[in-house]
Amino acid sequence: MARILIVEDESNIARGLLFNLKAEGHEVSVTGDGESALDSLRREPFDAVVLDVMLPGKDGFEVASTLRAEGNYVPVLMLTARSRSEDVVNGFAAGADDYLPKPFDLSVLLARLNALLRRMSWPHGAEKNDGAADELDEFAFDGRRIDFDSLELHAPGRTVRLTLMEADLLRYLTRNRERIVSRKELLEQVWHVREDTDTRAIDNFVVRLRRYIENDPASPKYLQTVRGVGYRFMPNAE
Ligand code: CA
DSSP states (O other): OOEEEEEOSOHHHHHHHHHHHHHTTOEEEEESSHHHHHHHHHHSOOSEEEEESOOSSSOHHHHHHHHHHTTOOOOEEEEEETTOHHHHHHHHHHTOSEEEEESOOHHHHHHHHHHHHHHHHSOGGGTTOSOOTTOOSEEEETTEEEETTTTEEEETTEEEEOOHHHHHHHHHHHHTTTSEEEHHHHHHHTSOOOSOOOTHHHHHHHHHHHHHHOSSTTSOSSEEEETTTEEEEOTTOO
């Protein structure tokens, strides 16, 4: 059982989610605008938030980025409009952990939400709990250290708290270090997305990760772009 906040102003959708999440055994609260969502999240702890983008007043992007700025890392599943691929990009940039285009299948939403809740409750370094030897609890390189349990990244002069998606992307890159990985591969392996999602979502994450680990994010040394192909993580780059 988890405590879940639904932020959705369309009452039909909100009611459907409320009913079904309660049926799953969760404790559910509903709010219809961004400002009261932030109030609720500041007041009480939730295990996950289902956050619509289009809201009266503060929209979903503002709510997510405000939460992250305030140091609240509750998992956020964002509901985006299918016709607007930039919603996906902006959602991740604002700190969402996953997204679902509207209209969505309820079963898909429940699966994605359960995946987020599971990832929060397991040790983050052992996502699938399959005992694989390459599941790292931490990864250190060149004065940086990524702790996949606490979701903290330590770099010279700063410590950053990672979102689940940032940590998942970093874990995939560390496992596949020194190999070129395509954007499509990252979408499939990290986001588990197979549709023709806008790959700019990936580029956006890479820009953020570079700010965390690079001395000069504009000319990256560790997280390199391979033009026309994808990216390559080179932790031992000279
Ligand atoms: Ca809405």
